[in-house]
Amino acid sequence: MKGKLITFEGIEGCGKSTQARLLAEYFERRGKEVFLTREPGGPQISEKIREILLSNENEEMLARTEVLLYAASRSQHTGEWIMPAMKDGKIVISDRYYDSTLAYQGAARKIDRKVIDSITRFATFDIKPEITILIDIPVETGLSRIKRKDADRLERESIDFHRKVRRAFLELAKEEERYIVIDGTRSIDAINKEIILRIEERIIP
Ligand SMILES: Nc1ncnc2c1ncn2[C@@H]1O[C@H](COP(=O)(O)OP(=O)(O)O)[C@@H](O)[C@H]1O
Ligand SMILES: [Mg+2]
Secondary structure (H helix, E strand, C coil), rough: CCCEEEEECCCCCCCCHHHHHHHHHHHHCCCCCCCECCCCCCCCHHHHHHHHHHHHCCCCCCCCHHHHHHHHHHHHHHHHHHHHHHHHCEEEEECCCCHHHHHHHHHCCCHHHHHHHHHHHHHHHCCCCEEEEEEEEEEEHHHHHHHHCCCCCCCCCCHHHHHHHHHHHHHHHHHHCCCEEEEEEEEHHHHHHHHHHHHHHHCCC
């Protein structure tokens, strides 16, 4: 495929949505065609699954149901939106992708890594991000940024849960060369500048 897939990962409130948007704007200024999207979500079917996943009414959801719903949402998102955009040569930026499943459902909810890997390969048609930006930040800082009354089902998890997620992302970053780890405690502008610099080192279009 001609296009590139760049993903953003990290705990809640680390700045993924902010930085994904700023990166998209940067590429657009450079005259590139960009497709910005997010998970869970994307096309209509995936967004409907997102509602089920994040709804506080669904507290009885089993971990394996959660894994399968994320995979279902992701397969529709990948097949209907991400792959066609990549075939068109666009730079696809996704705010979260399958590494979030490894961190949240794998490390934090203890679902077997091999099971997740296999479901993920199926759901993603085996595509992989070229670059994954991990915005790393202490859990307390992240959660304090998003503190609000209407926190969704995953945001309401304990501090310890989010610590496991943070640790899992850092482990993944060590395993996978596609990772760029960014210190997320600095200003929005400083982080944006570093992301652009680190990406430019890797992508010479
Ligand atoms: N580097 C930063 N410093 C301070 N606040 C930030 C920073 N990055 C993002 N924020 C703010 O923190 C909140 C969460 O950011 P967001 O990008 O939505 O995080 P995420 O998508 O990772 O949950 C937003 O209100 C955003 O404006
Ligand atoms: Mg976000």
